[in-house]
Amino acid sequence: MNDWPVDPELDSKLRRLVDAELTAAASERVTLRRRSRGRNDRAIAGIGLLAVVVLVASLAVRMQLRSGTGEGGIDASASPSEAASPTAGATVEAPITPPGAPSGSPVVWPTPTGSLPPGATMTCYPDKSISVTLADGRVLIVGGCDASDPAAGRASEVYDPQTSKFSHTAPTSTDRGFGTATLLQNGQVLVAGGSDEAAELYDALTGTFAAAGPMNVARSLACATRLTDGRILMAGGDAGGTAEIYDPATGKFTLTGPMSATHDGYSCSALLSDGRVLVVGGEQAPAASSAEIYDPVSGKFSPTGSMASGRSVYFATAALASGKVLVVGGDEKGTAELFDPATGKFSPTGSTTRIQEVWGSAALLDGRVLVVGPDPNAPTIEAGFREIGGSVLADYRGGEPVTGRPRVTAVAPMWMMAEIYDPATGTFTAAGTMKVPRSNFSGSLLADGRYLAVGGGSDTAELFDPKTGEWTLNGG
Numbered sequence: 489m490n491d492w493p494v495d496p497e498l499d500s501k502l503r504r505l506v507d508a509e510l511t512a513a514a515s516e517r518v519t520l521r522r523r524s525r526g527r528n529d530r531a532i533a534g535i536g537l538l539a540v541v542v543l544v545a546s547l548a549v550r551m552q553l554r555s556g557t558g559e560g561g562i563d564a565s566a567s568p569s570e571a572a573s574p575t576a577g578a579t580v581e582a583p584i585t586p587p588g589a590p591s592g593s594p595v596v597w598p599t600p601t602g603s604l605p606p607g608a609t610m611t612c613y614p615d616k617s618i619s620v621t622l623a624d625g626r627v628l629i630v631g632g633c634d635a636s637d638p639a640a641g642r643a644s645e646v647y648d649p650q651t652s653k654f655s656h657t658a659p660t661s662t663d664r665g666f667g668t669a670t671l672l673q674n675g676q677v678l679v680a681g682g683s684d685e686a687a688e689l690y691d692a693l694t695g696t697f698a699a700a701g702p703m704n705v706a707r708s709l710a711c712a713t714r715l716t717d718g719r720i721l722m723a724g725g726d727a728g729g730t731a732e733i734y735d736p737a738t739g740k741f742t743l744t745g746p747m748s749a750t751h752d753g754y755s756c757s758a759l760l761s762d763g764r765v766l767v768v769g770g771e772q773a774p775a776a777s778s779a780e781i782y783d784p785v786s787g788k789f790s791p792t793g794s795m796a797s798g799r800s801v802y803f804a805t806a807a808l809a810s811g812k813v814l815v816v817g818g819d820e821k822g823t824a825e826l827f828d829p830a831t832g833k834f835s836p837t838g839s840t841t842r843i844q845e846v847w848g849s850a851a852l853l854d855g856r857v858l859v860v861g862p863d864p865n866a867p868t869i870e871a872g873f874r875e876i877g878g879s880v881l882a883d884y885r886g887g888e889p890v891t892g893r894p895r896v897t898a899v900a901p902m903w904m905m906a907e908i909y910d911p912a913t914g915t916f917t918a919a920g921t922m923k924v925p926r927s928n929f930s931g932s933l934l935a936d937g938r939y940l941a942v943g944g945g946s947d948t949a950e951l952f953d954p955k956t957g958e959w960t961l962n963g964g
Contacts, residue, residue: 604948607653608963610645614943616665616928618682622692623675625649625935628657629942630679630690631664632928641665646695647942647949649934652962654949657695661688668712670720672736678720680734681707687734687741703741705730711757713765715784723767723782724751731782731789744787749775756805758813760829766792766813768827769799776800776818779827779834793833797823802845806857808911814857816909817846824909824916838915840907847904848931850939852954857909858939860931860952863921866903902927904941906952906959919957923964924948 610629617632627647633640641663645654660679667682672689680687680703687701703722710725723731724747731745751770758766765782767789769775776798780789795815803818808826814837816824822840827833840859848860904926906919926944933939939952940962949962 604961604963607651607655608949609947610654610942610949611656611947612640612643613945613947614665614930615945617930617943618664618667618669618679619930619932619940619942620669620671620677621932621934622646622677623671624692626692627932627934627940627942628669628677628690628692629654629930630660630669631667631682632930632943633663644690644697647940649936649938649940658690658697660697661686661699666708668707668710668722670712670714672714672720673718674736676736678712678734678736680712680722681710681725683708700739701734701741703734704732704743709755711751711755711767713757713759715759715765716763717784719784721757721765721782721784723747723757723765724755724770733784733787745782745789747789748780748791749778751775751778756799756803756815758805758807760807760813761811762829764829766805766827766829768795768805768815769803769818771800773798781829781832793827793831795825795834796836797821797825802847802861804846804849804859806849806851806909808851808857809855810911812911814909814911816840816849816857816859817844817861820844838909838913840916841918843905843907843916848929848939848941850931850933852908852933852939853937854954855911856954857911858906858952858954859909859916860904860906860939860941862902863905866921904929904944906957908954908957917957920952920959922950922959923961924950 612633614629614632617629619627619629621627626649628644629647630644631641633643642659642661644657644659646657647654662683664679664682668680670678672678675692677690677692678687678700679690679697680701685701685703685706687703688697689700690697705727707722707725707727710727711721711723713721715721718736720734721731722734722741729745729747729750730743731747732741732743734741747767749770750772751767755767755769755775760766760781763784765784766779767782768779770778777795778791779793779795780791782789797819799815799818801818804816806814808814811829813827814824815827815834817840822842822844824837824839825834826837828835842864843859843861844864845861846859847862850858852858902925903921905921907916908919909916922941924946926941926946929941929944931939931941937954940949941952942949950959951962952959
């Protein structure tokens with residue numbers, strides 16, 4: 489991102505300016521907590537556009553600062569109060585050092601990948617994409633590319649763990665960011681929702697998509713669960729308390745339920761050992777702490793015990809070998825609970841060591857559970873959108889004033905770390921941090937037990953090895 493010559497003196501002034509403004513904003517408690525991914529689609533798209541504008545403006549500011557204040561610019565030697573006045577119009581860029589890196593070594597995002605071999609990176613920088621491991625061990629990644637370009641938004645790629653390379657495959661009919669991708673028993677993949685009620689089937693043998701459905705209700709951030717008979721339960725998401733069943737035999741969706749609570753915005757589901765499905769959480773109370781069970785035989789939902797904590801966004805569920813279900817995150821505290829189908833009740837288990845928001849998870853082959861989320865110990869910014877790590881673009885061009893100051897908006901990916909839950913001990917153990925900061929990445933468990941994380945605003949991918957507890961950059 490930084491293509492201009494390095495100027496330590498100028499960078500030092502810019503960093504002081506950014507630090508002063510962000511500190512002032514934080515002290516006045518000017519914080520806008522990020523809401524669920526489903527509710528923020530438009531905001532995220534706007535921020536992406538802002539980042540481009542900010543980058544261009546940053547170049548202009550550097551030119552202005554080299555020659556002094558410049559018309560409409562900020563004097564880098566001015567006091568914080570002068571620099572933060574509503575009439576000051578400028579944009580600056582401030583790099584942030586990643587956790588564990590030597591002092592004074594800022595990171596540019598996306599991380600330069602010129603040393604990676606051809607095919608080791610994706611052809612776009614997907615954000616909010618979805619992925620699923622195919623029957624042959626490869627991984628299908630769809631959606632989440634440049635939403636302003638319809639063609640790019642429909643792009644799909646396949647990752648081959650044998651070659652560690654990405655390759656193009658047929659595009660989807662529409663952008664599937666925040667949709668669902670579910671492997672069917674016949675080896676096809678049902679890709680549904682994200683932006684509308686459309687659905688389609690991906691054939692891994694031909695590398696093509698074909699229309700399916702459509703769903704009865706448009707869904708984003710829905711729960712998709714493959715039942716023991718091969719049908720797919722689609723529940724919740726931005727579709728209120730509705731649910732429907734996809735039958736591969738007919739290629740059609742049929743409404744079922746309804747649910748007893750409105751599990752909207754963000755919720756999670758897990759297939760129980762007896763074939764029923766547990767659905768928990770939601771953006772709005774009381775659904776955030778509620779849970780219910782779907783019976784595929786009767787086609788009905790029934791309430792079950794409530795969770796001790798409300799879980800509204802960024803949490804995960806995982807079915808354990810014991811038959812219990814782990815529910816973790818989503819309450820901004822990192823707590824976890826176990827659901828016992830035999831009693832219909834939740835009980836507390838160990839909390840995470842640091843992770844408070846779970847952005848990715850997987851039930852590992854050895855019975856443990858991997859959870860991935862932002863590291864709260866990494867450098868943080870509490871102004872505008874809360875972000876962690878990466879290169880921060882801070883916009884000082886005015887906008888809606890907050891207590892006499894122009895709004896500060898930080899745009900940055902996050903430093904994601906891993907933790908592993910051991911059902912035998914009921915505890916979490918901290919593991920490695922990703923090599924590249926990411927936002928809405930997607931993850932898939934590979935046949936060899938490793939976990940693949942792709943996208944999140946980067947064209948790179950990383951692999952987590954449960955045996956070592958470390959991440960490696962794909963192709964690195």
